Amino acid sequence: MENFTMLQYFQWYYPADGSLWKKMEREAEELKTFGIDTLWLPPAHKGMDGGVSTGYDVYDHYDLGEFNQKGSVATKYGTREELLRAVKAGQAAGLQVYMDIVLNHLGGGDETETITVRKVNPENRNEFTSEPFEIEAYTKFTFPGREGKYSPFQWDFQCFTGVDYDEKTGESAIYSIQNQYGEGWQDVLDTENGNYDYLMLSDIDFRNPSVVEELKRWGEWFHETVGFDGFRLDAIKHMPATFYNEWLDHMRSVTGKELFTVGEYWSPGKLDDMLRYIDATEGRMSLFDACLQANFSNASKQGNEFDLATIFSGTLVEARPELAVTLVENHDTQPLQSLEQTVDLWFRPLAYAMILLRATGYPCIFYPDLYGAKYSDEGNDGEKHEVTLEAIPQIQTLLGLRKNNVYGTQRDYFDHPNCIGWTVDGDADRPGSGIAVIISNGDAGFKDMEMGKEFAGRVFRDRLGNIEQEVVINEDGWGTFHCNGGGVSAYTAD
Template identity: 50%
Template sequence: MTNRTLLQFFHWYTPGGGKLWGEVAEKAVSLGEMGITDVWLPPSYKGASGGASVGYDAYDLFDLGEFDQKGTVATKYGDRQGLEHAAKSLRDAQVRVIHDVVFDHKMGADDKERVTVQRVNDDNRNEKEGDPFEATAYTRFTFPARNGKYSKFVWDKMCFSGIDYVEDPDATGVFKILNEYGDGEWNQEVDEENGNFDYLMGSDVEFRNNAVYEELKYWGRWFAEQVPCDGFRLDATKHIPAWFFRDWVGHVRETVSSELFVVAEYWAPDMGALQAYLDKVDNQLMLFDAALQIRFSQASKAGGEFDLRTIFDGSLVSAMPDKAVTLVANHDTQPLQALEAAVEPWFAPLAYALILLREQGMPCVFYPDLYGAKYTDKGTDGEDYEIDMPIIEGLPQLIEARKRFANGPQTDIFDDPHAIAFVRHGTAEAPGCVVILANGPEASKTIELGADHAGKTFHDFLGHCGEDAVADDEGRVTVRVNGGSVSVWVPKEG
């Protein structure tokens, strides 16, 4: 079976103008040939900011670029026809299609209504401040342009648990909406940051409302009928009760496909929190390995002072490899974003080798690392910054190496703080490789591959080391790596 490799085919600053779906379709064949098996697409439905929406300000889940809402028919990425063509092109290229899902909140309400709210302490949402009061809130979503097509469901104050802005009296903050759900308390089985992390932004969805629960299950079935769908990436799951996704994932697997791939964004480096969450969702999904991504960022900034033997310490992939989606960067960690934890360009090839060529985890490649990206945005200091994310040297070759050589059992040689290696021993049908990387000066290691490799010639698939390496009569081979680099030694053809 081909090693699965996921590509996040967008970033926070992906250019607008409805061009992305066309680019997906155009690149589908080349992605499949390279070794990409799954493509994660951005949110495909209408956001509150219309054609400028990255997609996480979810407005109408049923508008896939079909209705004139929020000032546009198409989304930032294109119209519904373009989405369908992009997804079909991926499928035709034998690439699975993974869709982004934002259930936590809605934004851009169509109407206001009177609500009763209770202000809470933003640093401890379990702590109430003052008395409940009546105010006007943007909590009614009627989607007039869609006019009931696909779903007649109207979202109102009974569908939301919290809000961050009210009028008459005007106030901002975090407000618990008081209705018949939860006895004035937030949802449970959410992350414990800020006491209770139910509230994130906008009109926060109330999952205890059974009508909401059934509508979101219906949407999952409906969406999979509209466009090719092989799985979902679930947004902001720290803020959504675990019981909801335990039920929702089971429901879509039962009604759509038992093979659906599901990965959740539960961005926490604490293994205890991740294991607890996986237990609550009956281990039905995978999680992004936030701890490993942070380690990569730290290692890239520390240079030769970082002990490479510890690179996987505290990571999800080391503790629960079958539940880990490993990554070097994503749209939240890229420069100028909320979880910024950039991996320096010199270290990025090493990090990618550590997720693409190992036996454990499912790797996710980030669009700018494969194709590059340039953008301008304001930093936290209010100043404008021009960001240039360069193409990561050798990344296409590393993806190809995963496809061709990341086979068989693995042996780690983590015996030096500045130079580590691992061996994929191959199978009877497919060759393996020896991966060596260094964050200090040039290094070499003698690897015992076994007598069946005696006399075989190896070369660096990445081309960083120009010489060949020949195994001796007992199958020992000495491989080299340049300083601050990575080499992938594979059997030489011919």
């Protein structure tokens, strides 16, 4: 089976100029030639901030840039027709297209309702801090700009578990809505803050069967309209696992497609939580390896004090490689974002080698590492910051090596705190395949590693161009491979 690589085809600060879908249509063939196989697109629906919304503040799932709602027709990324053309162009070029699905909450309600709520302790959401009382909340979604096209369904307070704003008093807090489906939160696996059902805005209540049926209908409509190949699921730790079990089974049944799915269960350092979620969803979806991304960030900050031999310890790709989507950064971890957990520039080529040049995991490249990015925003310190993210020049070479060489049996040499390596011995059906990789986070290093006797006498060269010295494999199938300090080298046979 051919190695696949995913590209997150956006970043948080992508310009709000409606250009992304047109850019994708233009670049689709080039991206496939480059070694990209799948594109993860941003949320395609209208957000509560209209044409400047990233889409994670979802207002109307049915508005793909078609209706004049929230101050614009187009979304941040373009119009409905531009989206459809982009997806068709991607698929015609041989790319698979994954859509970002945001079903945890809605924002930007059209009307207020007087509803009964109880305040909760933000640090222990199971603890009520008030008796029931009334607030005015924006929990009525009538979508007047769409006028019932595609779906007549309207949302009200019976569709939500909580809100965070009282229009009557202007107070912000976490309010548990008292509706016919319960006075407390839904049953979610994550126990942070007591119960982490509530994240933001108007939190969707999946205990309401009308809501579940509407989201199934929307999913069918979305696939019929766009014809995508898979999903990235947002904020799943804040939702009952049982909902996605039912929804994914339904979507796969009605479409007759595999619909590859990766979920965002973002719990760095909490592998057990992620494994519990995998058990609860019975392997229906892959997860992003938040634990590995945290290790990359820590390693980049600690330099030679970080024990490279432990870089994969406590990670999903170590525990469940078949369900791990590996990554270096994403739109939430990038500088100035809510889950900021950056990987320093010097370490990025090393991290990308560790996800692209290994036989395990499904790697995902972040948009700025391919294209670069410049933006400014306010940080947690209240100050404005200018950010420049440089593209990684080795990305194209790494993608080519992944596509052509990373096949066969992998042997790891994680026997030194500052210098690690591995070999993948090639596949007889892929002439020229096989690779040896060596990485240092300290001084220049070398390592004796086995390629296999079938490579005896073959000359290996560093395709990343960091080491000029050739390696000749001895009669037993071994070679001595070198790398520079703080660098990575990847050797293949002539």
